[in-house]
Amino acid sequence: MNNLFGDIPAEVRAEVELQFDVATRIAEVLKAKGVSQKELAERLNKKEAEISKWLTGTHNFTLKTLALISNALGEKIVDVPHEPEICFVPIETYIDSKINNYTFTLNRGSNFFLVDTFCNISPNHVTS
Amino acid sequence: MWSNAKIKLIVRTKEMSLYLFVIDNNIKTEFERFKEYGNSLSNPTLKNEFYKIMQLLREMLSKTGALERLFRNEGKMKDHTCAVLTYYTGKKRDAIRLYCLRFSDNILLVGNGGIKPKGITTYQEDERLNACVEDLQLLDKKIFEAGFAGVGGIQIINEIPIGIEGAEFSIDK
Numbered sequence: 001m002n003n004l005f006g007d008i009p010a011e012v013r014a015e016v017e018l019q020f021d022v023a024t025r026i027a028e029v030l031k032a033k034g035v036s037q038k039e040l041a042e043r044l045n046k047k048e049a050e051i052s053k054w055l056t057g058t059h060n061f062t063l064k065t066l067a068l069i070s071n072a073l074g075e076k077i078v079d080v081p082h083e084p085e086i087c088f089v090p091i092e093t094y095i096d097s098k099i100n101n102y103t104f105t106l107n108r109g110s111n112f113f114l115v116d117t118f119c120n121i122s123p124n125h126v127t128s
Numbered sequence: 129m130w131s132n133a134k135i136k137l138i139v140r141t142k143e144m145s146l147y148l149f150v151i152d153n154n155i156k157t158e159f160e161r162f163k164e165y166g167n168s169l170s171n172p173t174l175k176n177e178f179y180k181i182m183q184l185l186r187e188m189l190s191k192t193g194a195l196e197r198l199f200r201n202e203g204k205m206k207d208h209t210c211a212v213l214t215y216y217t218g219k220k221r222d223a224i225r226l227y228c229l230r231f232s233d234n235i236l237l238v239g240n241g242g243i244k245p246k247g248i249t250t251y252q253e254d255e256r257l258n259a260c261v262e263d264l265q266l267l268d269k270k271i272f273e274a275g276f277a278g279v280g281g282i283q284i285i286n287e288i289p290i291g292i293e294g295a296e297f298s299i300d301k
Binding site for chain 2: 006
C-alpha cells in the first residue's frame with residue numbers, strides 16, 4: 001500500500017490519522033446514542049453542514065470544539081492518557097480492616113497525607 | 129474525453145476494494161498521473177494537502193471503507209456516484225481536488241484531479257478539473273450501461289456495479 005500512495009511525510013500521516021480517528025469516533029458516538037447530525041447541530045447551535053464537515057475526517061478540531069461535542073453527547077471523544085488520580089485522606093486514617101476490604105476509618109480534624117493507590121475507592125467504602 | 133478505458137483492481141482490504149482506470153494509450157492510470165502531478169507541486173500548502181488526500185485514502189482502506197460522509201458529491205445527480213475527495217473546502221485559497229466514483233462503502237474507483245483555483249466555485253470553470261470529472265462521468269455511464277445490458281460480466285445489484293475488475297470500454301468518435 002505504501003507504493004500505491006507514495007512517500008507521505010510521517011507528520012502528515014500522524015495528523016490525518018488523528019483527524020480521521022476523531023471524526024470516526026464522533027460518528028460512532030452519534031450512532032450509538034441515536035443522535036442525528038441535525039440534532040447535534042441543534043444542541044451546539046451550529047448548522048448541520050458544519051457537523052457534516054466535521055465528519056469528513058479532514059477537520060482540524062480545536063480542543064474547545066471537542067469539549068463542546070463531548071459535553072453535548074455526554075461521552076468523551078478523545079481521552080488523553082495520564083497518571084492515576086491522586087487522592088488525599090486524613091493523616092490519622094488507618095485501615096480498619098485488611099487492605100483488600102477497602103474499608104477506612106477516618107478521624108475528624110486531621111492533617112492529610114497522600115495515598116495514591118486507593119483512588120478508585122468510592123465514598124461508600126469510607127467510614128468515619 | 130477518452131476513447132478507450134480499462135478498469136484495474138489495485139488493492140482490496142477487508143474494508144473496501146480500490147479501483148483505478150487507464151485511458152487511451154496511456155501506460156499509467158489516471159490516479160498514477162494524479163500522483164505525479166501532486167508530487168511535482170511546488171506550493172508547500174498544496175503539496176501538503178496532496179499528501180493528506182493520499183493518507184485519507186489509506187485511512188479509508190484500513191479503517192472504514194469509502195463511507196458516504198467522507199465524500200463530497202459533485203457532478204450531477206444522475207451520475208450515481210460522482211464524488212470528490214477534498215481536504216480544503218474554503219474559498220480563500222487554491223485547493224486540491226481528487227475525483228472518484230464512489231459506488232458503495234466498499235467499492236471506490238479513483239480517477240484524476242488537480243488544483244481548484246480560489247477564483248472558481250465549480251469544477252466546470254477549470255479545464256483540467258472539468259476533464260477529470262467528465263472522464264469519470266463517461267466511465268460511470270458506460271459501467272452502468274454494460275451492467276444493465278449484462279455485458280462483460282458486469283451486473284448491477286442494488287444500484288451497485290459488480291464485476292468491474294478488468295472491464296474495458298470503447299467509444300466510437
